[in-house]
Amino acid sequence: MDKLKKGRILKVLSLITLLLLAVAAFATEVQAQETCLQCHGDVGQNVEGSVHSFLSCTSCHTDITGFPHPEGASLDKKESVVTCSYCHKGQITESYRESFHGKAVHLGSQRSATCADCHGAHDVLGADNPNSKVAKANIPQTCATCHDKPSPGFAEGSQHFKLAPTGPGAPMYYTAKFFIWLTLITITALVIHIELQLYHNLRTILRERKRG
Ligand code: HEC
Ligand code: HEC
Ligand code: HEC
Ligand code: HEC
Ligand code: HEC
Known part of the structure; x- marks a missing residue:
């Protein structure tokens, strides 16, 4: 047999082999799902x-394979x-983190609130589905599971905005910037004030020494 054929x-x-492995993995997953x-x-x-609907239980519950469940299988x-x-990255996750x-x-x-608190863990639906927890009409109710008496308009803003100088995050962006600068200016003024006070005290002491 020549080298090329081999x-x-x-x-x-x-x-x-790869195909068989993939089929085996899929079968295991289907079997695990059936078990669940x-x-x-x-x-x-x-x-x-x-x-x-295309995900299996173990796509999200990666550490559970059967029963009894391992310790710490519940998600905090x-x-x-x-x-x-794992899957939702970028703007959605970043805006949540902020x-x-x-x-x-x-x-x-x-x-x-976690993602699952607002979207559900197992019954997640897109915002355009009227049954979704985050459909426009249902948002106030979703927030109200934790916020008893929200003020009017409480649930109206977008939940996934970026802190950026333009777009829906702009007011928060400038508020954050304002407080950062306010803090810096206050601390600087305080330091200058203390230094001046010390200088003044030192001069008084020196003057009194000269006199005495
Ligand atoms: C024989 C029945 C049985 C099977 C099979 C089973 N579970 Fe459970 N599961 C339970 C019971 C009972 C509980 C609640 C008590 C406990 O925590 O063990 C539970 C709890 C859970 C929890 C909540 C976390 C926890 O530990 O309380 C998750 C998540 C879960 N199961 C996922 C799965 C997944 C994924 C599968 C398939 C791989 C599966 N279960 C198969 C009976 C089962
Ligand atoms: C899209 C990801 C995802 C999939 C798919 C998923 N789960 Fe969960 N599951 C979660 C999350 C997240 C939690 C934690 C809920 C929370 O934070 O309130 C959870 C919680 C649970 C619990 C604890 C009780 C509860 O309802 O909160 C059980 C039991 C459970 N899952 C079983 C399953 C089974 C069985 C399947 C497959 C039919 C499955 N899960 C598929 C994400 C998922
Ligand atoms: C306080 C409630 C809340 C939390 C927490 C939250 N979301 Fe949302 N999410 C919403 C609302 C409300 C919408 C509808 C559009 C909007 O207001 O931005 C949305 C929109 C989305 C969308 C787009 C849905 C669509 O149909 O276009 C995805 C995807 C999403 N969220 C995923 C996540 C993930 C992942 C997390 C956690 C990292 C998360 N969300 C945390 C309330 C929340
Ligand atoms: C294994 C990957 C995976 C995990 C884990 C996962 N998702 Fe998804 N999610 C997807 C994919 C893929 C879509 C479909 C996107 C589409 O249809 O445009 C989707 C769709 C969504 C949508 C609807 C977005 C739209 O544009 O219609 C929301 C909301 C969402 N997921 C929230 C969540 C939340 C909340 C969790 C955790 C409980 C979660 N996802 C966990 C992969 C995942
Ligand atoms: C699972 C419970 C829960 C859900 C659901 C929830 N929140 Fe909250 N939220 C809290 C808690 C607790 C705080 C207090 C600060 C903190 O610990 O995050 C808070 C703080 C806030 C704050 C900042 C402080 C304040 O009280 O003004 C805003 C704004 C807010 N939530 C809006 C919303 C909106 C809008 C929704 C619905 C889209 C929502 N929340 C859904 C629990 C929740």
């Missing part, structure tokens, strides 16, 4: 009807956000 056969063989549904049928139905708020951020909710969850708050 190389071709190897290539075909490795391709077949034996006990979590209601969750399965929710996912089936959501924008994520931080892990819940990390789970959605929000009140994102910062609080990052600091360990167990009360603030």
